[in-house]
Amino acid sequence: MDETTDIIVIGGGMVGLASALALRERGLDVVLCDPGEARARTSYGNAGVVSRGSILPMASPALWSKLPAYLRNADRALRLDYAHLPQILPYLTHFLARARESRWREAAAALLPLTSAAYAAHERLAAKAGTTDRLARTGWIKAYRTEEAFAGAALERDILERHGVAFELLDGDALREREPALVRRYARAMLLTETGSVREPGRLIEACEALFAQAGGRRVRGSVGRLAPEAGGWAIGHDGGTLRAKQVVLAAGAASGTLAKSLGYRLALAAERGYHRHYALHPDSPPLTCPVLDTGAASIIAPMGPDRVRVLSGVELNARHAAPDHSQIEAASREAAETLRLGGPLDNEPWLGSRPSTPDGMPVIGRAPRHDGLIFAFGHGHIGLSTGPITGEIVADLATGRSPSVPITPFAPQRLMGLPRLI
């Protein structure tokens, strides 16, 4: 089918759908092109955390002391598939160059306006999509098993404090009182009070799809293979035909790098793969009231209802389509069984998705430097569910010639082209 429209959005995850909805609201004729497989979206399977405090990228200064363990695949936070190393060398080079305190602080300052706007954007979206019952200011807990682990996070607390991100510190007893479902003994915890969470993010995505259709948006089921600039716009080739539009939004999550590369943009990006598995809570367990990061297990446990939780793994650096390796989610599940009173797994196989990641932990949002009418909206890494809705609003601003409500200069793609900046 060949169609012509004002704007085509490539990718129907949180970022693409939020963009498509915001563009439709501005009166544009929008076509969203996505293969339509719900579980293929990383937006389906995440922990649902929406936190103003999500301003601290993975490339932290603490990385250097952990690097020997990471390189031996001896820390559950990271598994690196060495066969994939040549492909991700540009990403890793940029990543290591960022792992310094000055850069960490710089990224935090750049991300703060985006994360600060995230919860309100989620509220606006949930009100329109009819999903307000799935969004709540639950708070979010980072739990430390030892005093040393807590002391190791002092710089993180300093940065959050400087940016006015609210948190409370709890000792082991106070944590047990706040979250009686936790049976593991922790030394300390940080409770980020302003944080909210989305229960079953996949349901939010479904509701956004329905809202987009109601609003007169058009969906094309297909995978885009070709982006071709032509006079006055773009021709977008997908497996069912060609779409034509004046503008295009590239929001294909972890697949965006390959599509951008076809236009000559070689960006240092990686798919940070992650897994989840659902477990029933034991009938005698109190419900878990908010997501918990067990820093000792490098894994998150998030409530998906009063009687079940989602256990999520750390990072696996591997090709997006490589066969799954369940070692991290199995380890996370074993740890979770000592953290909560769990029943059996609720799904046969763990879910696998790819965080669309940049080495500096900041998304790529902005106009493509060398092509008119092309907007980049990808690379949201660990914070794309939370910052997807506000990104959609920014994309709509860019497409309609307004200045974005959030400063986006730090998110320009140029920073990920070529060699990293070392000073």
Ligand SMILES: Cc1cc2nc3c(=O)[nH]c(=O)nc-3n(C[C@H](O)[C@H](O)[C@H](O)COP(=O)(O)OP(=O)(O)OC[C@H]3O[C@@H](n4cnc5c(N)ncnc54)[C@H](O)[C@@H]3O)c2cc1C
């Ligand atoms: C274990 C885990 C836990 C996480 N926890 C959180 C959290 O608590 N909070 C948070 O904010 N974030 C979290 N994230 C990150 C978050 O899930 C992602 O940043 C976010 O989902 C990215 O959204 P997206 O729309 O860019 O990509 P996706 O949701 O992956 O959507 C991309 C879409 O593009 C489509 N696509 C791909 N190629 C093409 C093509 N060629 N043509 C057309 N369409 C295409 C895909 O099929 C897909 O539908 C987590 C991620 C993981 C893995």
